[in-house]
Amino acid sequence: MKLNGLTKQQVEDSRRQYGANTLTQIPPDPLWKKILEGFKDPMIMILLVALVVQVVLFFLHQAEWFEPVGILIAILIANGVSSISESRQEGKASVLKAEEEAKETAKVIRDGELHEIHVSEVVVGDIVFLQAGDKISADGEIVDGSIRVDQAALNGETEEAEKVPCEAGDTYEIKDLLNRHYAYRGTVVCGGEGYLEVKVVGDRTLFGELALEVQEDTRQTPLQVKLSKLANQISTFGYIGAIAIVLGILIKTLATGSIPAGIYEWIRLIMDAVTVAVTIIVCAVPEGLPMLTSILLSFQSLRMAKDNVLVRKINGLETAGSLSILFSDKTGTITEGRLSVVEMATGNVRVYDALSKMPPVLSVDVVTGIGVNNSATVSGGQIIGGNSTDRAMMAFLMESDATNAMAGEDVRSFSAFDSNKKCSSVTITRDGKAVTYIKGAPERILDRCTKYIDEEGEEKPLTEKNYLTQYIDRQAGRSMRILAVAKAYSETDEGELTLICVISIRDNVRKKAVDAIREVCNAGIQVVMVTGDRKETAVAIAREAGLLTNPEDIAVTSAEMAEKTDEELKEMIPHLRVVSRALPTDKSRLVRIAQELDLVVGMTGDGVNDSPALKKADVGFAMGSGTEVAKEAGDITILDDNFSSIEKAILYGRTMFKSIRKFLIFQLTVNVAAVLTCFIGPLLGENVVMTVIQLLLINLAMDTLAAIAFGSEPALKEYMREKPIPRSASIVSKDMLIEILISAAYITFICLGILFVPPIRNLYRTADTVYLKSALFATFMMAITFNGFNARTEHLNPFEGIGRNRNFLLVMLAIFLMQFIFVTFGGEALSVTPLTAQGWLVSVVLAFLIIPIDMVRKMILHKPQ
Secondary structure, three states, X not given: OOOOXXXXXXXXXXXXXXXXXXXXXXXXOOHHHHHHHHOOOHHHHHHHHHHHHHHHHHHOOOOOOHHHHHHXXXXXXXXXXXXXXXXXXXXXXXXXXXXXXXXXXXXXXXXXXXXXXXXXXXXXXXXXEEOOOOEOOOEEEEEEEEEEEEOHHHHOOOOEEEEOOOOOOOOOOOOOOOOOOEEOOOOEEEEEEEEEEEEEOHHHOHHHHHHHHOOOOOOOOHHHHHHHHHHHHHHHHHHHHXXXXXXXXXXXXXXXXXXXXXXXXXXXXXXXXXXXXXXXXHHHOOOHHHHHHHHHHHHHHHHHHOOOEEEOOOHHHHHHOOOOEEEEEHHHHHEEEEEEEXXXXXXXXXXXXXXHHOOHHHHHHHHHHHHHOOOOEEEOOEEEOOOHHHHHHHHHHHHOOOHHHOOHHHEEEEEEEEOOOOEEEEEXXXXXXXXXXXXXXXXXXXXXXXXXXXXXXXXXXXXXXXXHHHHHHHHXXXXXXXXXXXXXXXXXXXXXXXXXXXXXXXXXXXXXXXXXXXXXXXXXXXXXXXXXXXXXXXXXXXXXXXXXXXXXXXXXXHHHHHOOOHHHHHHHHHHEEEEEOOOHHHHHHHHHHHHHOOOXXXXXXXXXXXXXXXXXXXXXXXXXXXXXXXXXXXXXXXXXXXXXXXXXXXXXXXXHHHHHHHHHHHHHHHHHHHHHHHHHHHHOOOOOOOOHHXXXXXXXXXXXXXXXXXXXXXXXXXXXXXXXXXXXXXXXXXXXXXXXXXXXXXXXXXXXXXXXXXXXXXXXXXXXXXXXXXXXXXXXXXXXXXXXXXXXXXXXXXOOOHHHOHHHHHHHHHHHHHHHHHHHHOHHHHOOOOOOXXXXXXXXXXXHOHHHXXXXXXXXXXXXX
């Protein structure tokens, strides 16, 4: 057929009428917009309110300039770190995408000549020349030639589809990817040559339609839900505490008879009370929490990049730690994503899993039968051409360094795979005689085999085939693809044959994936394999991967699932392990149903067909070898396509959540102790227990430095033995609340005891109020610092594994040093006076006692591990 293609004018007309072959891309938000969006964070919003109040008090001369400035710095750091980190991660992904797109070209016929152009220049009506290895640039119909296409990018499966011209009178359904005449953008030509007439381009292609579906909003992450709830609780606590302090001061003033004489005295009294109350509100807010979250996300993202995990959307990491159900692709994630030779069996069912384990006399025939009789070739250490089965055979030989043993110069003739005969053959010259090797479907070859070659290389009669048939049936049950290899002592593939071996081929389960799936399941996360394979194959793979282990585990097909109502499917979800023959719409439905059950949902995928589900899931894991559309839709890109890397992402996410909880125990203890001390003190007769400046120093020092300390906590495997935290659960658990209240109560008691309890006060051998308040300030800071050791582990020993977080030790040492400097050199600015050596010793002992007190709590609550 003579194909002239479009003329230059027709190209321009087509582009005007149908548009360019480009996909609509919504650019990522600029950095300034990310920063503005960050101000919607519930914690940041509380800080903004506190900032406004502090600014007002500053202009009323009731606050120092550094008080609002300190809060502003905390806001900018917390918001800026997260926004900048996410922007940089998106930048890395954009660079990788641009590099890939720059390489995409297409060969088109225009004005009767072949031209190579960028895919974006392809238009409707173009005739595209396709060869093995080409990625199809637009949807269209095959008009000449014959090609085999890998459509995994659209349907997720490795099985190749044949595409041929449509004969007169033939019809086909464009939406049916298995039709034999229409090819799709994003798919790859595996073999043959052909010409495609472009029918649609850009967003109108199936690839483009799926890409558009992924550009929609997602729901709040589990951490955002928990922090929003905590923000409401903290603000309520702060407001109640502030009102109580104002009322307490007024009641105490009235009760002691110190009633102000005039209006100005009343205003002054109320302003003093309000100033303390506002300070309490500021102290009640853990300013370091947003900063800690940002530091953790950025720090863990950098760590994960070394483990082949690229965090594209920063919130995806913390969501990964909260996963309760994970829908995983089979091909390329649980399996290797390519066909491999698993084992070979002789006619007497002697099984070998490697060529090197075969006797040399037998391996010579195997090398010729699958290596010389092969459409693929080896060049420069690379396998070129051939279909997926031929490439699997050649890869098997390369692993045994057997490709050099193939005597290609002895080949007389070669017949590629014939779909009618269901085999391929090669005729070679050996010892001056013609020998023909046949490779193909067992049902076509075994019936003609009268002899077989045993493990000693001797030919023996093949009279009993039942053992061999049973072996083949067992292998088929393991989802193996079976090929028979035989030879004939003639120049044709006709007549009686001698069986060399039966070969089992399969897309193998990744060895690391089995261990990773076990770890993830032990972590309480339900793993469901979603695949386009037939049910028998899917079940066999699932059993081998460790997904189907209990009688109540369920495997269903897409058709069976379609018959279920949403309510019926919700009842099935807890026991669901395999969905076979899955359609892209099935994945989206599974995500929606699981989210309606309030589960935190993860989805893996690599094809355009996976993109809508990747976007809708709480966290989408896109494979590094997958399509750009899938990567755009996903939150996290698994660069090595390995399920074990997903396990690492979950571990890092859990580590981050654990670090946030540790920080909250530490910080909320500080806040509760500060509120209680400043509330009870005035009621006992001392209006100012700790000054506003002291409280701000405590808050800022503890917030910022503690964020660094807890942000460096190592990822511990023990976290993967815990069950997922429900999406609706509070970020502050009952055990955490008990720990916070006990520790805060002890700190409040010893601090107030220094002023009001004689046995404790007498330890300092002085009645000087300024000195005692200095000791109180020092004791408060040291006690909360020691409490940091309690907060960082649930184990009985608070110092366990402390060497794995050097930053924690450095921060705690820095806080002790800062406290010494504050008290020793703070003077009138901080309302302190230097302590004696005895005073420091007493304060250190009182502060240190918080560690054994918490150890007792852990023993009582059976927390030691």
